[in-house]
Amino acid sequence: MTPLQENERYKFYLGDCMSVLKQMDDRSVNCIITSPPYWGMRSYDNGSDVHEIGNENRFEQYVSALTEIFDEARRVLKDDGSFWLNLGDKYVDKALLGMPWRVAISLIDSGWIMRNDVIWHQLKGTQSAKDRLRDSYEHVFHFVKSKKYYYDADAIRIKPSKLPVIDAEATTSSTGVSGKKYRRLIAESTELTEQEKANATKALDEVLAEIRSGLVNDFRMTIRGAQRTWHSDDVKISGRAKELVNRGYYIMKIYAKGHLPSDVWNIVTEDTWRTDKHCAVYPEELLRIPILATCPEGGIVLDPFNGTGTTVSASLKLGRKGVGIDLSPEYIKTSKDRIANNGTLL
Numbered sequence: 001m002t003p004l005q006e007n008e009r010y011k012f013y014l015g016d017c018m019s020v021l022k023q024m025d026d027r028s029v030n031c032i033i034t035s036p037p038y039w040g041m042r043s044y045d046n047g048s049d050v051h052e053i054g055n056e057n058r059f060e061q062y063v064s065a066l067t068e069i070f071d072e073a074r075r076v077l078k079d080d081g082s083f084w085l086n087l088g089d090k091y092v093d094k095a096l097l098g099m100p101w102r103v104a105i106s107l108i109d110s111g112w113i114m115r116n117d118v119i120w121h122q123l124k125g126t127q128s129a130k131d132r133l134r135d136s137y138e139h140v141f142h143f144v145k146s147k148k149y150y151y152d153a154d155a156i157r158i159k160p161s162k163l164p165v166i167d168a169e170a171t172t173s174s175t176g177v178s179g180k181k182y183r184r185l186i187a188e189s190t191e192l193t194e195q196e197k198a199n200a201t202k203a204l205d206e207v208l209a210e211i212r213s214g215l216v217n218d219f220r221m222t223i224r225g226a227q228r229t230w231h232s233d234d235v236k237i238s239g240r241a242k243e244l245v246n247r248g249y250y251i252m253k254i255y256a257k258g259h260l261p262s263d264v265w266n267i268v269t270e271d272t273w274r275t276d277k278h279c280a281v282y283p284e285e286l287l288r289i290p291i292l293a294t295c296p297e298g299g300i301v302l303d304p305f306n307g308t309g310t311t312v313s314a315s316l317k318l319g320r321k322g323v324g325i326d327l328s329p330e331y332i333k334t335s336k337d338r339i340a341n342n343g344t345l346l
């Protein structure tokens with residue numbers, strides 16, 4: 001079956017995720033983002049006798065159950081799709097299990113390609129143990145199905161903040177270049193004609209205006225006869241040399257496209273009052289980068305462990321479609337109410 005009909009923007013399926021996934025068509029979703037129950041952390045009261053992930057007696061069983069589910073999810077994922085998995089760790093008899101990595105390595109062994117291990121730094125952390133440090137992060141692993149995959153880097157770039165503007169003369173680029181020196185070089189030039197000087201000054205004013213507006217981040221200006229050139233002087237080889245001969249100046253601009261976020265994300269956890277019943281709700285902000293970078297607009301994001309519908313809610317807000325699966329009728333109802341309330345959990 002197709003997870004969503006043409007005219008649908010979202011859908012919640014009640015049931016065991018393995019059984020529901022098995023019914024879904026091959027390559028029918030663009031992106032999967034999920035946070036399964038952590039092993040042995042808590043028992044979700046789902047009122048059904050379906051196998052609930054996290055309740056296995058041995059952690060090896062948990063790892064293999066998740067690996068099987070995500071193998072099935074890989075079939076449902078488009079070939080250029082991404083899978084983001086949030087997992088937390090657990091101590092048993094004082095020993096940290098390394099559970100996120102146990103699952104991650106099992107997924108790598110079963111054919112997933114890992115692209116990032118994101119550290120979700122939760123900025124706070126509570127615990128009572130006095131003989132070790134406070135836990136303050138969880139992992140968000142990014143997996144892909146094939147080496148070539150959809151990734152819109154420009155959608156998540158961090159733009160440099162606009163540079164302070166005092167007046168045109170005091171404007172400086174990100175590396176502190178102001179127009180002052182170039183203005184003087186133009187004025188004192190014995191190589192440029194009066195017309196070329198006027199043109200060069202106008203071009204300098206224009207690039208400074210672009211710096212003020214945030215479009216350009218940095219620039220360098222070369223004026224004929226005023227500085228040593230670092231490119232070939234041969235006009236046949238270098239376009240810059242040609243511009244110097246023809247116009248008397250050359251401006252190199254660095255556009256303010258911005259840089260990519262790092263793999264450490266500082267995002268506070270959901271407020272406790274929104275931690276519905278027993279379900280560990282993740283914040284919608286955690287899903288912003290995964291959705292914007294790895295699901296095209298109008299594409300489908302799937303969460304096989306839907307909980308309160310955070311993934312579907314965030315996807316809709318960012319112009320994508322959402323599909324959630326959960327075996328708890330209560331959480332399915334909570335999710336539907338949430339979407340009806342514009343993403344707010346009641």
Ligand SMILES: C[S@@+](CC[C@H](N)C(=O)[O-])C[C@H]1O[C@@H](n2cnc3c(N)ncnc32)[C@H](O)[C@@H]1O
Nearest residue numbers: 016017037052053281282305307308310326327
């Ligand atoms: C950690 S919660 C997900 C929370 C979610 N990310 C949110 O923000 O609300 C895990 C969910 O997986 C569901 N679950 C556990 N085993 C399942 C299974 N076999 N099939 C489908 N859902 C399952 C639980 O009912 C629970 O709602």
